[in-house]
Amino acid sequence: MKIRGERECKRCGTQWSYYETGGVECPSCGSLESVGISGAKQHTATPDSLDLTEARDLASRDDLRAAARTAKDVCRRYVHRHGFINGGDLIALSPTYLAAVELRHVADVVGRALNLTDDEEFYFVSLLRGADTGARPDPSEVPGSLADARGLAYAEAVMAYRRDLDTYLNDHPDQLARQVLASLTEHVKRVRALEGDIAPENAERLVGIAQELGTYLRDGDESALATAQNRLASIE
Numbered sequence: 501m502k503i504r505g506e507r508e509c510k511r512c513g514t515q516w517s518y519y520e521t522g523g524v525e526c527p528s529c530g531s532l533e534s535v536g537i538s539g540a541k542q543h544t545a546t547p548d549s550l551d552l553t554e555a556r557d558l559a560s561r562d563d564l565r566a567a568a569r570t571a572k573d574v575c576r577r578y579v580h581r582h583g584f585i586n587g588g589d590l591i592a593l594s595p596t597y598l599a600a601v602e603l604r605h606v607a608d609v610v611g612r613a614l615n616l617t618d619d620e621e622f623y624f625v626s627l628l629r630g631a632d633t634g635a636r637p638d639p640s641e642v643p644g645s646l647a648d649a650r651g652l653a654y655a656e657a658v659m660a661y662r663r664d665l666d667t668y669l670n671d672h673p674d675q676l677a678r679q680v681l682a683s684l685t686e687h688v689k690r691v692r693a694l695e696g697d698i699a700p701e702n703a704e705r706l707v708g709i710a711q712e713l714g715t716y717l718r719d720g721d722e723s724a725l726a727t728a729q730n731r732l733a734s735i736e
Contacts, residue, residue: 504536
């Protein structure tokens with residue numbers, strides 16, 4: 501949605517940026533009465549951090565189910581608040597966001613499982629350990645039993661990014677980008693229809709296409725657009 505993010509407090513005159521704080525209250529006096537002092541811009545992002553400390557502490561005490569429940573809740577809140585347009589500027593589909601979406605899905609599997617294999621346990625803990633810094637396990641490390649969770653998570657992440665790309669393109673039209681986005685959308689819809697049942701390497705390609713398209717739109721890097729088109733051709 502479009503927001504007049506540069507604000508001025510009616511009570512004390514303090515000026516601040518909603519795009520940076522994510523809050524409507526004056527940072528100086530706490531008043532909720534303010535006026536916009538700039539034009540409205542598209543804005544979907546909310547400042548937030550992914551804090552998995554509690555979940556990691558539970559995992560360190562070998563309470564994996566409690567760790568999974570906590571991680572799932574933390575990641576759900578983070579993903580729900582996250583967006584990809586900040587004050588009219590497109591931001592990247594980050595490794596941290598991808599890891600958070602995947603951890604939410606994997607934690608759901610771990611929380612419901614009657615028994616976990618050593619590979620499943622190791623993968624969950626590895627993801628939990630690195631998600632908040634954007635560390636993601638390599639596709640070759642995904643246990644077969646968790647491949648669907650990763651595929652579905654990445655499809656979900658790419659679709660969320662696609663929605664903001666579509667919004668961004670409404671204000672910054674680009675026909676070539678629209679064509680790539682349309683093809684990417686069809687692939688992601690198929691993955692969701694298959695409930696994530698694709699090879700982890702193909703899920704990674706879809707993520708790469710979305711990231712390259714974002715780079716092209718942010719930086720005007722035509723080589724990124726070419727890379728996205730080539731990756732699309734490799735999965736068609």
